[in-house]
Amino acid sequence: MIQSNFGHIQVNIQPTNLDFYKELFTFLGWKLLFEMPGFAGYGDANGGSVWFTAPIKADAKNDYDGIGMNHLAISVPQAADVDHTVEYLKAHNVACLFNTPCHRPDFTGDGPDDYYQVMFEAPDRVLFEVVYTGPKE
16 A cells, blocks of 8 residues: 655636735635746645646636535634634635534534534635534633
């Protein structure tokens, strides 16, 4: 069996929205890895990265309920970090979706763990989740 881990993901965006992702990933504590006009990459503490760049096909539409990636989840170490993200989103006029923030006991069963999430859509219709998973606080 091969040992592997997450490497990176590329998200195609309108270059005019790059500042949205820069501010969001800076807020979430990711490190800027590389930046040039219309292109930027951010890395997490475990070596994974997300890269934002202009699309090859500018007229293609993203439908997160269709074939392809549904959403990108960013894990946070405390439930309070989800609440801080909600405050950040409100300050940036970004709507929380799907009745979030909310706890999802349907994802954890009757165990001692919590799944607390907020979901939102970026300007390019990329769906994001910021989630705490761990002991109930």
